[in-house]
Amino acid sequence: MKFCRFKALDRVRYGLVDGPIVTELRGSPFERYELTSVRRPLDRVKLLTPCIPGTFYAAGMNYLSHITETAAAIGEEVKAPDKPDVGYRAINALIAHEETIVIPSDATEEVQYEGELVAVIGRKTHRVSEDEALGAVLGYTIGNDVSERSWQRSDRTMWRSKNTDTFKPMGPWIETKVNFNRMVTSVRINDELVSEFPTANMIFGVAAYISAMSRYLTLYPGDVIWMGTDGPTQNLKDGDSVQVSVTGIGALRNPVSREEPAIPNQ
Template sequence: MRWVRYFAPGETSPNYGSLDDAGERIREIKGDLFGAQQPSGRTFALNDVKLLAPIVPPTFYAAGVNYPTHFRTAAEKAGTPVTYPKHIDIGYRAVNALIGNNEAIVVPKDSSGKVQFEGEIVVIIGKRAKHLTEANALDCVFGYTIGNDVSERTWQKSDRTFWRAKNADTFKPMGPWIDTDVNLDALTTVIRVNGVEQSRFATNAMIFGVANTLATITRYLTLVPGDIVWMGTDDPTRDMVPGDTVEVEITGLGVLRNPIVGES
């Protein structure tokens, strides 16, 4: 099942609906995405609604460097054996930065211009969970979507935290929908700028997989329905400039497409 969050034509309150098998029509629901729900009776063509980021999470988790290329490249440069981190590196992002499919990524006026993409798979939590094991961790997963962890590299280096480097308004495109039927091993992440492929990697080739990450988080923190965990990206990336369009495709899951504009 694929779930979309949207503004119906002429409306400004978000609703949820499920997509039909053809991926063309939305059947709207009333109620709780993670609990009791019923059809509202309304349907819309997918093309007629404004898609929104498919969820606004209570807490927005993001894994740090979680794919091997970064560490392999560093080891090659240094002429040393590859060493990987021993534990997943969890961080946070901010909901102000979330935008949906087709919405514009706005480069702030005083940015150096080093604004780069990071295509990621996103885990949507469906059940309250603490002290998960790797064996049962995936039971609390509601579904998956796609995220672009847009990053301003100058600020990422100059600031002690990532607050503006990764959380400036519009820097967290997410969508286009939540897919509840996903085989992680079958997925490939492909990133394109203006239609030209920039990066391609097996989505599940993470250093710390989804089950391991959720088990680690819930050793200390309670996850709740609607929480999201962005799982990191693999190299390479590159600068994007106003006028560009960036696409993060996860094969079989969807394509998240966003234009880049400059702040006016």
């Protein structure tokens, strides 16, 4: 099943996507819901991010070759993690499918995509084993962990390199049934394939992260865990369209726009 969140008649609702049709829900997939009789063409609804996370987790370095690439890009030694120490991203940066990634005027050219699988938590979860962990997941969506590499090098934290407004596209919906073994993540810029990797090639998988995290913290419905990226990253520029696809989920597409520099005061 594919759960989406959308705006219609100025109200936010959840829906069930079936091909070109969205059936509206009463309630939410994170609590309790019923199907309604309202059906809308998918291409006529304004999709929102499929949830607004309470806490926005990100695995960070979770594929071996991405660690080598990042080390080269930021000019620092980066070690492969020996345990799943999770990181964070910020709510302000989230945008939905088809919304625009806006590059600030003072960013360098090095604003790059990172295509990621996203696990969406469906139930309150504390101290689960790896065997139980996937039961905490409502489903999976797609994230693009847009990053400004010069700020990633220069700043003490990743606040603006990773969390500038619009730098966290997420969507288009949550797919509840996936097959990790067949999953491929691919990124296209203007329809040209620029990165492709087996999604499950992670150092620590979804179950390992959830089990380790839940030893110390409670996960809540709507929390998301971005699982990291692999492969080469490239610069995004004004006018580009960037698309992250994950087999069995769908495609998250966002146009890119660079902000005009402000006119200096005379």
